[in-house]
Amino acid sequence: MATIDLGAENFESTVIENDIVFVDFWASWCGPCRMFAPVYEKASTEHQDIVFAKVDTEAEQALAAAASITSIPTLMAFKRGTLVFSQPGALPAAALEQVITAVRELDVDAALAEQEASA
Numbered sequence: 001m002a003t004i005d006l007g008a009e010n011f012e013s014t015v016i017e018n019d020i021v022f023v024d025f026w027a028s029w030c031g032p033c034r035m036f037a038p039v040y041e042k043a044s045t046e047h048q049d050i051v052f053a054k055v056d057t058e059a060e061q062a063l064a065a066a067a068s069i070t071s072i073p074t075l076m077a078f079k080r081g082t083l084v085f086s087q088p089g090a091l092p093a094a095a096l097e098q099v100i101t102a103v104r105e106l107d108v109d110a111a112l113a114e115q116e117a118s119a
Contacts, residue, residue, distance in 0.1 A: 003044050006053040008063045014053060016081045020103055021051040025067065025074040027058050033073045036090035040075075043096055050100065077103045084108065 006014055006023060015021050024040050026033035044052035057064040057072055067076070071088035077099065078084065084106055085099060 003041055003052045003054050006055050006063075007060050011055070011063055014051060015078045018051045019080060020049070021053060021078045022100075022103075023076045023078070024052075024054045025057050025064055025069045025072055025076070026054060027056065027072055029058075030072050032090040036073050039091065039093045039096060042093070043100065047100060075099070079103055079106060079108050082108050082112065084111070 003024070004014070011023075015023075022040075022043075024033075024036070026037070028034075040052060040054075044050075055063060055067075057069060067074075073090055074086065074088045075091065075096075076083060076086045084103055087099075091099065
């Protein structure tokens with residue numbers, strides 16, 4: 001599956017309706033974003049069961065602000081509607097694969113229960 005474009009109109013539904021969603025916040029003028037794009041696109045073709053999406057921070061400024069994006073590229077991962085990873089900076093392919101594996105293996109219910117217990 002190729003990457004899909006997200007905007008304010010489909011961001012929330014995409015995150016909620018899919019098991020795992022990765023979101024790349026980027027801009028066309030951003031050098032590191034352009035370097036990360038082919039790595040991200042390749043991962044999207046190798047992991048067909050995951051939704052790989054992109055948000056153009058120039059076109060979707062309100063969405064980027066709502067997501068507290070202060071540096072691009074920023075990669076976010078959602079599992080079952082819960083934000084489980086957020087990190088600015090372009091990742092090399094091996095690091096992206098590690099994040100994908102960690103998100104796949106994460107037990108969201110256990111993590112949320114642990115978070116509530118410590119609050």
